[in-house]
Amino acid sequence: MQWPSKKQWLAWHTFIGVLSGMMLFIICWSGTFATVSHELDWLTNPAWRSDASNVSHQQLVDAYRQVQTTMPQAKIMQLESASSAGYAISVIVKPPQAAPEYVLVDPQTMHINGSYSALTIARFFRDFHMALFNPLGIGKYLVCIFALLLLTSIVTGLMFYKRWWQKFWSLPSGNSARARWSSWHRWLGLWSLWFSLLIGVTGTWYLYEQTRFSLFDGLFSYTDSAAGAERPLPQLSAQKATITPDQLAQAIAITEQALPELTIHQISLDRGGYLFIAGQTSSLLVRHRANKVYIDPSTMQLAYRQTAADLSPYWRWSNMADPLHFGDFGGLYSKLIWVVFGLALSVMAFSGTWMYVKRLAAKASPSSIKSLRFAVYLSWLSLVAALVIAALHIIALAQGPDGWHWxxxxxxxxLFLLAWSVTTLVGCIWGGYGLIKRVNNDFSLI
Known part of the structure; x- marks a missing residue:
């Protein structure tokens, strides 16, 4: 079997770029904003802000008591405290005959700053980036497939770019616009190589996890109270009584004894009948639920404790994927690094499509025209469909059982979500239309 030539590698890289470029752009573009989405909520909604430097375990109990006293008819589902200072405690509640909402409590004053839709900026970007709001239940597959295309694009690009490891310090140059774009594309690609590989590998891992969960053994966790755990906990009957603040304080005391180094960031009041408490320890690069405690609320006895150190290599990696993918392991500083390289990857995805079409316009053969047109049309239509799905999702949330409501x-x-959505939609439609127009004009005489 003959090894592909440099020209063949370039042709594959080009076709993959045209086919996936625009959808890869919107995935990377939304993912860049998802990385700092909590900070965007903090900036756009004063209710998220607090002067408290950190949140103590006792303050979580006090916030629970305050919300339970203020909203006695609502079911408190979960408490969350941010990993950074300056944030309010968020309490997820389910009022009678209404959708779940966030109640934001200032940990310093125990004042309820406000009650808001569960559709926060963070939730919007995470759901859109992760699964395009999951149309037909296949959204995560659609997104993660592009991680495979990203890895394929990296491999094919390196195979035709001769001695790429020597070109990091070669500044972009060129005598024509196309040459300059090509030079910038290669330069950004080299400096973003580590980031692109990281995003491609973790995205492909998500595809594997989703495939395993949906089509094979249904496993999603090492230990959990729900079905789908490798080591499921004994099932408990549904909670009949509301957890009192004193019981919650007792549960936190049990947690502190079982995991003295745990900083609590999440408390679920009814996870399969258990009280579930999770957070961070000295273990590096893991999401909160890698370190967790389950407590039987009927007996107030510890049912299970776990730290990341207890996990097998497989499940340790599974809990590392999110911090690596979103760069939130080092606070705002690591997030900003991820934002910079996320923007670079977005620029490469979008500009690369234009650059490849211009290159093919100069050297197109009749046999390549049909495949190029197919790739461009499919790429543009899939992008518009993703944005329309996002708009329909927002409209569906605004239509309650009694009609439309704000x-x-x-x-x-x-206003931020509206501005982002309109700008992105208009920009993508304009860019996609221009790309299709260029394809038709440049190849109309061939």
Whole structure:
């Protein structure tokens, strides 16, 4: 079997770029904003802000008591405290005959800053980036397939770029616009190589996890109270009584004894009947639920404790994927690094499509025209479909059982999401239309 030539590697890289470029752009573009989405909520909604430097375990109990006293008819589902200072405690509640919402409590004053829709900026970007709001239940597959295309694009690009490891310090140059774009594309690609590989590998891992869960053994966790755990906990009957603040304080005391180094960031009041408490220890690069405690609320006895150190290599890696993919392991500083390289990857995905079409316009053969047109049309239509799905998702959330209603979103957050959505939609439609027009004009005489 003959090894592919440099020209063949370039042709494959080009076709993959044209086919996946625009969808890869919107995935990377939304993922870049998802990385700092909590910070965007903090900036656009004053209710998320607090002067408290950190949140103590006792303050979580006090916030629970405050919400339970203020909203006695609502079911408290979960408490969350941010990993960074300056944030309010978020309490997820389910009022009677209403959708779940966030109640934000200042940990310093125990004042309830406000109650808002569960559709925060963070939730919007995470759901859109992860699964395009999951149309037909296949959204995560659609997104993760592009991680495979990203890895394929990296391999084919390196195979035709001769001695690429020597070109890091070669500044972009060129005598024509196409040559300059090509030079910038290669330069950004080299400096973003580590990031592209990281995103491609973790994205491909998500595809494997989703495939395993949906089509094979249904496993998603090492230990859990729900079905789908490698080591499931004994099932408990549904909780009949509301957890009192004193019981929650007792549960936290049990947790502190079982895991003295745990900083609590998440408390679920009814996870399969258990009280579930999770957070961070000295273990590096893991999501909160790698370190967790389950407590039987009927007996107030510890049912299970776990740290990341207890996990097998497989499940340790599974809990590392999110911090690596979103770069939130080092606070705001690591997130900003991920934002910079996320923007670079977005620029490469979008500009690469234009550059490849211009290159093919100069050297196209009749046999390549049909495949190029197919790739461009498919890429553009899939992008528009993804954006339309996002719009329909927002509209569906605004249509309650009694007709249309305004989502209880803060004005700043609503305006930001509207501006981002309109700008992205208009930019993608304009760019896609221009690309299709160029394809038809450049190849009309061939």
């Amino acid at each position: 989502l209880p979103m803060p004005l700043g957050s609503a």
